[in-house]
Amino acid sequence: MNTPPSVRKPASFGMTNVVFIGRSIRHSLRNAEALIMAIMLPIMLMLLFTYVFGGAIDPGGNYVNYVVPGIILLCAGFGSSSTAVDVAQDMTNGIIDRFRTMPIRSLSVVTGHVVASLARNLVASIVVIGVALLVGFRPSANGIEWLAALGVIILFILTFTWLFAAIGLVTGSPSAASGYGFALLFLPYLSSAFVPTSTMPNWLQGFANHQPITPVIETIRGLLTGTPIQHQGWWAIGWCAVILIFSISWCFIAFRRNAGLR
Amino acid sequence: MPKFAIEVNGLRKRFGDQVVLNGIDLAVMPGTIFALLGPNGAGKTTLIHILSTLINPDVGSARVAGYDVVRDKNEVKKSISLTGQFAAVDEVLTGEENLLMMCKLSGLTTAESRIRTSELLIRFDLAAAAKKRVKTYSGGMRRRLDLAISLVVSRPVLFLDEPTTGLDTISRRALWDNIIQLKEQGITIFLTTQYLEEADQLADSIAVIDQGRVATAGTAVQLKSRLGGEVLELRNGHDELLLVVPTSGKIQDVMLTLNELAHSLPPDTQVSIRKPSMDDVFLALTSKEREESYA
Numbered sequence A: 001m002n003t004p005p006s007v008r009k010p011a012s013f014g015m016t017n018v019v020f021i022g023r024s025i026r027h028s029l030r031n032a033e034a035l036i037m038a039i040m041l042p043i044m045l046m047l048l049f050t051y052v053f054g055g056a057i058d059p060g061g062n063y064v065n066y067v068v069p070g071i072i073l074l075c076a077g078f079g080s081s082s083t084a085v086d087v088a089q090d091m092t093n094g095i096i097d098r099f100r101t102m103p104i105r106s107l108s109v110v111t112g113h114v115v116a117s118l119a120r121n122l123v124a125s126i127v128v129i130g131v132a133l134l135v136g137f138r139p140s141a142n143g144i145e146w147l148a149a150l151g152v153i154i155l156f157i158l159t160f161t162w163l164f165a166a167i168g169l170v171t172g173s174p175s176a177a178s179g180y181g182f183a184l185l186f187l188p189y190l191s192s193a194f195v196p197t198s199t200m201p202n203w204l205q206g207f208a209n210h211q212p213i214t215p216v217i218e219t220i221r222g223l224l225t226g227t228p229i230q231h232q233g234w235w236a237i238g239w240c241a242v243i244l245i246f247s248i249s250w251c252f253i254a255f256r257r258n259a260g261l262r
Numbered sequence B: 001m002p003k004f005a006i007e008v009n010g011l012r013k014r015f016g017d018q019v020v021l022n023g024i025d026l027a028v029m030p031g032t033i034f035a036l037l038g039p040n041g042a043g044k045t046t047l048i049h050i051l052s053t054l055i056n057p058d059v060g061s062a063r064v065a066g067y068d069v070v071r072d073k074n075e076v077k078k079s080i081s082l083t084g085q086f087a088a089v090d091e092v093l094t095g096e097e098n099l100l101m102m103c104k105l106s107g108l109t110t111a112e113s114r115i116r117t118s119e120l121l122i123r124f125d126l127a128a129a130a131k132k133r134v135k136t137y138s139g140g141m142r143r144r145l146d147l148a149i150s151l152v153v154s155r156p157v158l159f160l161d162e163p164t165t166g167l168d169t170i171s172r173r174a175l176w177d178n179i180i181q182l183k184e185q186g187i188t189i190f191l192t193t194q195y196l197e198e199a200d201q202l203a204d205s206i207a208v209i210d211q212g213r214v215a216t217a218g219t220a221v222q223l224k225s226r227l228g229g230e231v232l233e234l235r236n237g238h239d240e241l242l243l244v245v246p247t248s249g250k251i252q253d254v255m256l257t258l259n260e261l262a263h264s265l266p267p268d269t270q271v272s273i274r275k276p277s278m279d280d281v282f283l284a285l286t287s288k289e290r291e292e293s294y295a
């Protein structure tokens, strides 16, 4: 019989992350339902908002230029919410115990899901933009503005994915995770994503103007179509940075505490 | 290697109000198979979780491969492999992908990982199913994959939590053979089981835990001899078991016991005399405790 290699040095931190990212991407590619949803949802929403609601909101036919950032964020929010379910599933399966008893940074399991979510949602964002261009989206952005918009989109996806990862860690069951995740998906509707906040009743404006989605939307819209951004860019980055740091710390704490409970 | 592969001193653990481990002391010699025997809920998994660094004890200490399980977690992790009670395999991946992933996480290069994976697939009779997703595997195949994953690299101490629960007889025997081979390589094996036969067949030493304490410990032979020399088994006319009575095996003792029993049992009762089995040990221990708790 073969004697197994007796290993002195465990996998490096970099290698651990590479392995877990590969695992999560495989999971994403094999979840046919979620994958179809990730591609179909942007197409459906884009068509719905342009052809069904668009005429009523802006009879001039310019609504597509207004709504693209909103649909990107709506899809990204939806796409990243599945991270909560992926993480919760891992935590309820015995596999996490095995990872935790290996001399590796086992929190990288979560990092793997985050990177896979980023990849999925970037694909969805590209689909949104592709379909938008087909139905009449006319962005005015130059190369640098495109890159900046992409940067903001990536920051937004990472922020919400880490937040959903933390939710997945603390809820402890996949179905509870998907329930909590759902609640966060209403935020884009109560922002400037689909209609300017000035058309909302006063009490709602207060919320809509001061929640994190609105500055992110305004920044992306400004970068792509040239509407004024003003200080919204800083608000967007500030909000995302704060939520991102909060979520990552929450993940660290929740992951440690889970270890003590099981 | 330190004198003991595993050493446990005065270990206590409670969850809320429930005391699960109430002062456990154990020692396991390197290169031996140790079986922790106990009914459901006895605290076997909790003890394995403490020894494999997943949870901390409340009181007491434990050393694995010479390292403290609380203070030197990372050194302990480098010395152990754990196969948990529930198969810890990735259902979405194939068997081969599971093994490759674990090889790489254990620090093997890609080339080494491929070689090791194909060796293990063959050794655990999984080569034909290597490219199938684990979701489609049977219970026995999952267990074998689970064990194969624990063996991607050689670690001196292997924990197996109820490795054969839910397996059919053939898979169980095959797994026993695997476990014995591992011992021959010098690996210390700490396994838990609810099956007396398993402890009897495999283990060099056994501890029975019940209600958070070690009820008895020793080799299978020692445990059985503590019950006395011979066991009387009494069956009625329909060959249904009525009573099992331990005796010293000496003629006086056997006669006295039978005389006492003769009034209360039907005349067609059949008596046979045999050596004690692990079941007898277990029944004697748990029934003694029940009597005590009623008293």
Ligand SMILES: Nc1ncnc2c1ncn2[C@@H]1O[C@H](COP(=O)(O)OP(=O)(O)O)[C@@H](O)[C@H]1O
Binding pocket: A261, A262, B015, B016, B020, B038, B039, B040, B041, B042, B043, B044, B045, B046, B047
């Ligand atoms: N994380 C936990 N929280 C609360 N109770 C627990 C926890 N883990 C185990 N228990 C309880 O501890 C007892 C022993 O459990 P366990 O160690 O799994 O026993 P065994 O493996 O011998 O069946 C059980 O009554 C179980 O309900």
Ligand SMILES: [Mg+2]
Binding pocket: B044, B045, B046, B085, B161, B162
């Ligand atoms: Mg158990």
